[in-house]
Amino acid sequence: AQSVTQLDSQVPVFEEAPVELRCNYSSSVSVYLFWYVQYPNQGLQLLLKYLSGSTLVKGINGFEAEFNKSQTSFHLRKPSVHISDTAEYFCAVSDRAGTASKLTFGTGTRLQVTL
Amino acid sequence: KAGVTQTPRYLIKTRGQQVTLSCSPISGHRSVSWYQQTPGQGLQFLFEYFSETQRNKGNFPGRFSGRQFSNSRSEMNVSTLELGDSALYLCASSRNPGLAADTQYFGPGTRLTVL
Numbered sequence: 001a002q003s004v005t006q007l008d009s010q011v012p013v014f015e016e017a018p019v020e021l022r023c024n025y026s027s028s029v030s031v032y033l034f035w036y037v038q039y040p041n042q043g044l045q046l047l048l049k050y051l052s053g054s055t056l057v058k059g060i061n062g063f064e065a066e067f068n069k070s071q072t073s074f075h076l077r078k079p080s081v082h083i084s085d086t087a088e089y090f091c092a093v094s095d096r097a098g099t100a101s102k103l104t105f106g107t108g109t110r111l112q113v114t115l
Numbered sequence: 116k117a118g119v120t121q122t123p124r125y126l127i128k129t130r131g132q133q134v135t136l137s138c139s140p141i142s143g144h145r146s147v148s149w150y151q152q153t154p155g156q157g158l159q160f161l162f163e164y165f166s167e168t169q170r171n172k173g174n175f176p177g178r179f180s181g182r183q184f185s186n187s188r189s190e191m192n193v194s195t196l197e198l199g200d201s202a203l204y205l206c207a208s209s210r211n212p213g214l215a216a217d218t219q220y221f222g223p224g225t226r227l228t229v230l
Contacts, residue, residue: 032216043119043205043221051216090158094215101148101163101171101209103219108157 002027002093006106013113015083021076021109023091031093033074034103035065038088047089050074061085086113117142119208119222127228133194136225140187140208146170147189148219149181152203161204164189165212193227201229 007022025031032051036044048059055067065076074091091106120139128134140147148171149161160173164183181191187208193200203226207219 036221041223043223044207045221046218049216049218092158096215098215101146101207101212101219102160102215103150103158104160105158 002029002031002095002104004091004093004104004106006089006091006109008109009107010110010112013081013111015113015115016080018079019077019081019085019111021089021091021111023074023076023106025072025074025091025093027072027093027095030096032096033065033067034092034094035059035063035074035076036090036092036105037061038090038108040087044090047076081111081113083113083115085111087111119206119220121204121206121222121225123225124223125226125228127230128196129230130196130198132196133192134196134227135190135192136204136206136227138189138191138206138208138222140189140206141210141220144208144210144220145187146209146212147183147187148207148209149189149191150205150207151175152205152224153201158205161191163212170212196229198229200227202227 003026005024034049035047050067058064092103146165148163163171167183178194183189203224205224206222209217211217
């Protein structure tokens with residue numbers, strides 16, 4: 001079984017400032033890692049995913065995440081946020097030996113960008 | 116290419132009633148998964164369908180059921196509605212069932228309110 005912990009439920013940040021959203025996971029098996037974003041009244045959109053290879057993963061909208069196996073973390077970063085980045089962000093894992101559908105999500109981090 | 120579509124977008128029901136939600140996956144996607152999203156429990160996996168067969172099921176009571184048609188469209192049904200079933204129900208489709216690394220594409224969800 002896997003579990004995902006998103007340490008911050010809300011992160012307020014000023015526009016053009018950098019941001020880091022934290023994600024830690026626990027699993028007895030190897031996992032793939034994902035970050036999804038949910039804008040108000042919308043479904044989830046994939047930002048990026050880590051499958052293998054380089055531990056630094058670049059995604060859409062200028063986001064990137066770094067996989068740290070020893071710390072079982074997959075933190076999401078953006079060097080300069082925009083008002084339009086205001087949304088809820090979800091970290092998720094899936095069992096490498098499982099099927100695509102069994103995503104286990106964290107509880108989400110609400111990013112609030114202000115002027 | 117059209118995304119995942121879900122109908123209806125909003126539903127209001129009363130306790131004891133039953134409800135059916137519909138999901139049309141992205142063209143060419145053969146796997147459909149359903150998730151329940153609530154403020155208290157977050158995003159939880161309900162079930163996955165592929166080739167008209169349920170392949171995976173989450174920890175939900177038997178009141179929650181689903182099916183998939185030959186054109187990959189899926190429906191989920193909730194019988195004997197309870198207040199706690201109020202949630203956003205998200206459908207996701209993926210191209211390669213059985214591939215845990217595959218991206219799931221989410222629809223906008225159906226907001227169910229049980230009074």
